[in-house]
Amino acid sequence: MLIQLENPVILGAGSNTIISSDCADFPIILTKKLAEFSIEGNVITAQCGVKTAILAQKALDAGLSGFEFLTCIPASVGGVVLMNASAHKQALADVLVSAKVFDLESKQVFELSKEELELSYRSSVLQSKPYVLLEAVFELEPKEKNIIKSKMEENKAYRNSHHPSMKTPNAGSTFRNPEGAISGKLIEDAGLKGAFVGGAKVSEIHANFIVNFDNATSFDILNLMSLVQDEVQKKYGYKLLPEVKYIGNSEKEEQIWQKLNN
Numbered sequence: 001m002l003i004q005l006e007n008p009v010i011l012g013a014g015s016n017t018i019i020s021s022d023c024a025d026f027p028i029i030l031t032k033k034l035a036e037f038s039i040e041g042n043v044i045t046a047q048c049g050v051k052t053a054i055l056a057q058k059a060l061d062a063g064l065s066g067f068e069f070l071t072c073i074p075a076s077v078g079g080v081v082l083m084n085a086s087a088h089k090q091a092l093a094d095v096l097v098s099a100k101v102f103d104l105e106s107k108q109v110f111e112l113s114k115e116e117l118e119l120s121y122r123s124s125v126l127q128s129k130p131y132v133l134l135e136a137v138f139e140l141e142p143k144e145k146n147i148i149k150s151k152m153e154e155n156k157a158y159r160n161s162h163h164p165s166m167k168t169p170n171a172g173s174t175f176r177n178p179e180g181a182i183s184g185k186l187i188e189d190a191g192l193k194g195a196f197v198g199g200a201k202v203s204e205i206h207a208n209f210i211v212n213f214d215n216a217t218s219f220d221i222l223n224l225m226s227l228v229q230d231e232v233q234k235k236y237g238y239k240l241l242p243e244v245k246y247i248g249n250s251e252k253e254e255q256i257w258q259k260l261n262n
Contacts, residue, residue: 010078012078015073017246017247018244028247045136046077047134048081049077049078055070056068065148081126081133082133086121088158101133104132168212183232184208187228199212200223241260241261
């Protein structure tokens with residue numbers, strides 16, 4: 001989970017994040033120790049630092065369906081709520097009931113309903129307001145364990161064959177899908193698979209992943225993102241917007257980041 005404010009930055013698993021190679025001279029708070037969760041019936045309550053793969057396995061153990069897609073997402077609860085994560089025809093919005101947040105401005109803790117979270121494609125109110133997710137409540141569906149396990153294994157097999165290995169350094173999907181199109185296909189059709197800047201390269205397995213194949217710097221990655229964005233817009237008219245987040249205050253990198261987002 002990432003909320004970029006003047007001070008501080010809140011970071012969960014950091015799987016969808018590019019951190020500046022020039023470091024950052026502001027505090028970063030990690031939520032990994034906020035890792036408690038409970039299961040009562042078909043309701044799961046989880047703190048923001050719970051790893052999604054663990055949560056998916058615990059749901060399986062309890063015979064609860066709805067988290068199968070999370071088994072392949074190396075993230076935390078805070079991050080997947082903030083981004084309204086989805087994959088394999090499942091989405092967090094399908095099972096999310098409510099969330100407890102801390103308001104950095106008012107210093108108050110309060111609960112938001114699913115509707116108040118304003119969930120949409122790769123978006124939630126947590127991205128536009130100074131809220132830090134503390135915990136979330138989910139309602140899942142009881143189902144046979146063998147059916148849940150089969151779906152999880154199917155998801156893992158798809159990921160292993162269609163995405164770069166998690167052992168290859170990358171920040172996950174680089175760009176959001178524009179309305180009416182798929183980023184990976186646009187990038188591939190533009191002939192950009194294998195394109196590289198420094199040590200960063202567009203994956204030859206899935207074009208919407210940028211992999212670190214040779215000690216890439218954050219500057220390499222951002223420059224490659226800019227190249228991809230320009231080429232796709234020139235050829236197809238779509239401006240791809242980042243799905244990854246950036247942490248840093250390098251002036252040269254900030255200029256590229258602003259260009260990518262505007």
